[in-house]
Amino acid sequence: MGLIERLKNEILIADGAMGTLLYSYGIDFGYEELNVTNPSIIERIHRDYLEAGADIIQTNTYSANAIKLARYGLENDVKKINNAAVSIAKKSISSSEQYVIGTLGGIRGIRKNSASMDEISAAFTKQLDILLEGNLDGFLLETYYDFEELTNVLKIARSMTDLPIIAQVSMHEPGFLQNGLPLNSALEQLEILGADVIGVNCHLGPYHTCQAFDQVTLPKKAFLSAYPNASLLDVVDERIVYKSTADYFGKLAVELRNQGVRLIGGCCGTTPDHIAAVKKALKGLLPITEKEVEHPRESILIEDHAPTPPSLVEKVKKQRSVIVELDTTKHLETTTFFKGAKSLQEAGIDALTMADNSLASPRISNMAMATLLQTNHNIRPLVHITCRDRNIIGLQSHLMGLHALGIHDILAITGDPSKIGDFPGATSVYDVSSTELLQLIKQLNEGISFSGKPLKTKTNFTVAAAFNPNVRLLDRAVKRLERKIKAGADYFISQPVFSIEKIEEMYEATKHLSTPIYIGILPLTSSRNAEFLHNEVPGIQLSEEILMRMKAWEHDKVQAEREGIKIAKELIDVAARKFNGIYLITPFLRYHLTTELVTYIHDLDATITKGDANDVQSISH
Structure with a gap:
């Protein structure tokens, strides 16, 4: 039988x-x-x-x-x-x-x-x-x-x-x-x-x-x-x-x-x-043939009605949006950080974004600083989350904590490997990839935990993903964007770009996407800074022209910094006519540089004629 x-x-x-x-x-x-x-x-x-x-x-x-x-x-x-x-x-x-x-x-x-x-x-x-x-x-x-x-x-x-x-x-x-x-x-x-x-x-x-x-x-x-x-x-x-x-x-x-x-x-x-x-x-027991199941009452999903401002995505799809990265400090003296954040707020940024222990070096928790920025200074934080430092348990706990604190803007990234940071023997976790993290965060937005258990309320995260255009085959990078969009990416933040040609290439390669992109601009501070970024930092490439322009001021720190600002403004001139989103990265807490660039962007917008504005893909980018 x-x-x-x-x-x-x-x-x-x-x-x-x-x-x-x-x-x-x-x-x-x-x-x-x-x-x-x-x-x-x-x-x-x-x-x-x-x-x-x-x-x-x-x-x-x-x-x-x-x-x-x-x-x-x-x-x-x-x-x-x-x-x-x-x-x-x-x-x-x-x-x-x-x-x-x-x-x-x-x-x-x-x-x-x-x-x-x-x-x-x-x-x-x-x-x-x-x-x-x-x-x-x-x-x-x-x-x-x-x-x-x-x-x-x-x-x-x-x-x-x-x-x-x-x-x-x-x-x-x-x-x-x-x-x-x-x-x-x-x-x-x-x-x-x-x-x-x-x-x-x-x-x-x-x-x-x-x-x-x-x-x-x-x-x-x-x-x-x-x-x-x-x-x-x-x-x-x-x-x-x-x-x-x-x-x-x-x-x-x-x-x-x-x-x-x-x-x-x-x-x-x-x-x-x-x-x-x-x-x-x-032994001796027969299977049951009838069973009464008392179905539980449907779990009440409590909607979070806490007031939130319009999302960055909503704004960048319609008009100019500027976000600035200001990394938290590696030490406990925070006066300069908050002074810089306030200066950038007054210049007119839409959000202050903070890396998650960039280059695998420990900094003050961006979650803690985001809370202080939002609570004490009314500055909108955009928090990076890497897959490097937390296992799947820690990631969910961290995200639930962010939701409880009212922090809803996130950049989900893989994170630099531990071996390049201050503790090269530390373990990189990588339980999930950045694409998988996107999917899991969107699952939280449905009120479902990573394990499938109901959360009893939905999170309302808006999630950005990273875009590295500094690659030999840009079409492959765009394919990765498409996979991230499928996983739930609401918008993209690019690695810093140092070439007008690259910005134009990015525009042509991504104009079919309806998901907005913030173009990364990082003002250079010196020739040594330019050489370091070009030769040692993954995902960043500088043209020979940029390297030579910075080298011309190798022995003049003030003029080197001004040249870096000049290069950044040239890049902004092109990026602002192709993309609504601009992402400025502050070097070494020198917030006066990014503050100047924020002001420049707003002044530039005021001078862009209606004809010029037709070039801007206000819906796509």
Whole structure:
């Protein structure tokens, strides 16, 4: 009898973790390679689970796809590793009432950009095609945090086979996927797409897994499954451990049965002892056929009605907008910083923007200074956030804090690597890319946390992204802009530009975009400053003409500074007729330079004739 036929009248027991046992044996490398190099240890684990009472075991193929095997240089061994896994598993069973299912694991986690959907589809199709040759009893799609990925591969699997398919999502928070979709809605979609068994696995222990099923209705045709972790994980003496006892796991298995689950196994931290406890706890129990779900009241999404001025995007789409970067200090003397901010405000800037530890050197928190600027001086702050210094937890916490403080203008950037800064041995985090951070911030704007949990109110961030035009192939840089627009970028702020030709090239390359761009202008202060920027700072290039003009005043600091201002004004003359947004970068807290340039821009606007203004793309740029 097939496993689906048995699930109609029975509760079936699946196996537990493979990696946990291998890890306990001191093995901490690619587990799937063991199918070829040490098949006896894999067979031993399969037999241990079967002897513990498992009706179903899964092949040791969770990560046996080309993408994940490439981490170990094994991408060309997909067929060999999967074939070996099937052979070992089938050799382990001793009864027609024991089943072998082929496992295909998720690839994406919180990071969507870890692999494209085309790459995932190709890797999945190749692995499934190989597993289909093994005459298995079904397939398990497990540990899918990204629902788009799971629905995509489920469609592929259903088109390739009529064998039973178990499709399982993974959650960061009980009851919600990381995109905010309620678990019940996700499972209903999986059933519609043809999954025979639908459920959850990994990350959550048995308690929170039971909690997640509180709001899950019984499927119309499919059956429910659950493979919880043994517990929340802990780290003891630098080793991962799980606290849950087997008896506790068995007790909670009964709770899962009461929620309507008919296929129960284990994920991380579970062992044959846990499966034996499940078998013992469920002995004699039949699956439930009716379940009443008391749906909670819809979570009230509290709108934030705090008054906010018109966004920078709204202004720059219609008229001139000037923002100025004034970096916070590397020391605790802040008088000059606030004096400069006040001077720039009086000159007529729209926002003061502050980097997030630029060049990987620690400065006073831009979040703290932004709060003081906004509260004490009524200056609009635009805060940079890098992916370098905070993990995914810190990023969400930081953003929630900014929202609570009423700071809503953000530039999301990757951030300079730590090794170029004051502490070259410090760790660069980079849990996400700047493009992924854009997507996550927009998710907060929908009232959904990074983990998918409701925030109970929506943030209202306006998010800028960086644009580096100082590259050999500008069209590729523009393609990156288009990807960032798709991810949610509201406008762009460019790296400083030092060439009139580059500004004109940028205009031609981006005039098809409706997303505004602020053109970066950085006044040079000396010949040494120009040489440093050109030769050592990533993303900045100066023309030979600019370098020579600054070198002419190599021994005259005053005239060198005036030449730097003159060059900046020449660039502004062109940029102001092509783009509405101007972004001035203040060098070394010399705010008198950018104050002069702000005044120059406003005076220039007053002299631009109506005919000249026709050149300005007031909507596009």
